[in-house]
Amino acid sequence: MFRRACRGTLLLVLPAALALSGCVATPQPGITNSDTPSRTVPGPAAGVATTSAPLESSQASNKTPVYWIGRSNNNVFLYREFRDASDQDNPVTRALRVMMSQKPLDPDFFTPWQNPKKLATSISGKNVITVDVSADAFNSNLDADMAERAIQQLVYTATAAAASAGLTDTGQQIQVVILVDGHTDYVAFNRVRLGSPTSRSAGMVAPVWIIDPQEGTQSPEGSVKISGRSTVPGGKLHWEILRVDGTAKTPYLNGTVTADADAAQAGLFAISTNLGPGSYEARVSQIDPGSNVQDLNVDTRGFTVR
Numbered sequence: 001m002f003r004r005a006c007r008g009t010l011l012l013v014l015p016a017a018l019a020l021s022g023c024v025a026t027p028q029p030g031i032t033n034s035d036t037p038s039r040t041v042p043g044p045a046a047g048v049a050t051t052s053a054p055l056e057s058s059q060a061s062n063k064t065p066v067y068w069i070g071r072s073n074n075n076v077f078l079y080r081e082f083r084d085a086s087d088q089d090n091p092v093t094r095a096l097r098v099m100m101s102q103k104p105l106d107p108d109f110f111t112p113w114q115n116p117k118k119l120a121t122s123i124s125g126k127n128v129i130t131v132d133v134s135a136d137a138f139n140s141n142l143d144a145d146m147a148e149r150a151i152q153q154l155v156y157t158a159t160a161a162a163a164s165a166g167l168t169d170t171g172q173q174i175q176v177v178i179l180v181d182g183h184t185d186y187v188a189f190n191r192v193r194l195g196s197p198t199s200r201s202a203g204m205v206a207p208v209w210i211i212d213p214q215e216g217t218q219s220p221e222g223s224v225k226i227s228g229r230s231t232v233p234g235g236k237l238h239w240e241i242l243r244v245d246g247t248a249k250t251p252y253l254n255g256t257v258t259a260d261a262d263a264a265q266a267g268l269f270a271i272s273t274n275l276g277p278g279s280y281e282a283r284v285s286q287i288d289p290g291s292n293v294q295d296l297n298v299d300t301r302g303f304t305v306r
Contacts, residue, residue, distance in 0.1 A: 030144055031187060034178065035196040037148045037204075054266070055159060055174065055200075058166035062087070064095045065160035067153050068109035069146075070206065072297050076149055077206035078156055079299070081105055081214060092121040092129060095161035096154065100137055106215040108300065112140040112150050112189075118181070121158065127172045128197060129158050132179040138188050147191035152204040154178065159200060175199050207231045207297040208284055218304045219275075226282050227270040228299070234261030236287040238295070239271050244279040244302065252280070256287070275305045 056065055063082035070079045081104060085094045101115035116137035122130050131154065142150060159174045168174050175197035180186035184195030210228040213219060230237055240254040253273055260268045269284075285298035 031191065031193055032144065032148065033193050033196055034151050034188075034198040037152070037201050055170055056163045057170065059164050064091070064098060065157070065164050066095050066098045066104075067156040067160065068099075068104040068106070068111055069149055069153055070104075070106070070109040072206060072208075072299065075297075076146065077297075078149065078153055078204050079106070079109055079206050079209050080156075080160065080211075081109075090121065091165035091167065092123070092131075092158050092161045093119055095157050096121065096131065096133075099153065099157050100133075104215075106301070111153070112142055112146065113137055113153075114139045123162060123167055127168050127174045129162055129168075129174065129176045130179065131158060131176060132182055135180050135186070138180075140189060142189045142191060144191050147189040148201075149204060151178070151188060151192050151194070151198070152201050155198050156200055156205070173199055205231065206299060208237065208286055209299045210282060210284055210301040213282075213301060213303040215301055216303070218306050221277055221305055222274060223272055224275045224305060225270060225272050226284070226301075227268070228284060230259040230267045230269060230286060232286060233259055233266040235259050235267075236289075237269055238285050238287050240283045241273065241275070242281045242283065244281055249281060277305050279304050 064085040065080055066083050067078045067080050069076060083098050085098050089097060096119060099111060100113040114137050116134045118134040120132045155176045158176050162168045162174065163170055177197050178194040180194060186194050188194050208230050210226060212227045237257050237259060239257055241252045242249040243252045257269050257271055260266060280303055282301045283298055285295040288296050
């Protein structure tokens with residue numbers, strides 16, 4: 001059982017009262033706590049709330065869910081990819097290793113984390129994931145907003161991996177406690193104080209993201225399905241397919257689709273179209289009824305039809 005013992009896992013979740021606070025970085029003005037980000041990203045339109053992505057469901061696939069940071073319009077959001085990963089570690093440690101040591105498939109995404117010398121995780125019976133990482137993971141200079149997004153990147157990835165592996169109760173809120181070299185109160189990136197149980201923060205996840213196909217994948221000739229999620233259930237989306245020839249991109253197909261408003265499938269969308277062999281780019285964006293901006297919170301994905 002993962003909760004009891006496995007490689008790359010802490011054998012004990014340290015209570016905050018017993019953890020030492022000796023490895024605290026020199027703080028800068030404006031320190032925030034990991035469980036109370038200073039702000040959330042605004043919604044796509046006035047009066048429309050942007051939510052967090054639903055927690056991943058348990059799956060049989062051996063793919064590991066990993067969240068990355070990406071830019072859209074003038075904002076920065078979290079986007080998810082499913083990645084192949086070594087089975088040497090437990091699912092949560094495995095996902096975090098990918099997040100901290102590898103590059104995203106999509107060149108539009110990035111990660112500010114550094115490959116740590118030490119990384120271990122465990123889960124308590126109360127849906128609390130404890131992550132213990134060495135201080136070298138934080139060797140990046142970030143501003144306050146980016147530091148908060150980096151912490152949420154870890155929280156989203158850890159909770160996604162645990163839920164996908166069926167290691168947590170998806171009916172309860174999952175929280176993450178981050179220790180640094182076994183201690184609480186470390187100030188990550190000199191911006192965010194760690195140690196408090198932290199949940200997914202609303203507004204951090206991308207308002208639109210294409211789930212399938214993933215960047216660089218191949219699809220057979222014929223009917224190609226493009227699926228994804230919007231954080232506005234029932235909202236209208238604009239989609240476009242471009243043909244790619246080297247660096248040239250030529251509009252090929254376009255249309256609109258409405259994200260599912262049903263609670264069980266909230267925000268999901270799917271587009272099916274027939275495509276011949278070649279390289280393509282899919283673009284999906286939200287439509288703001290009160291704005292003339294067509295490409296709002298756009299996400300793109302490059303793929304090949306063979």
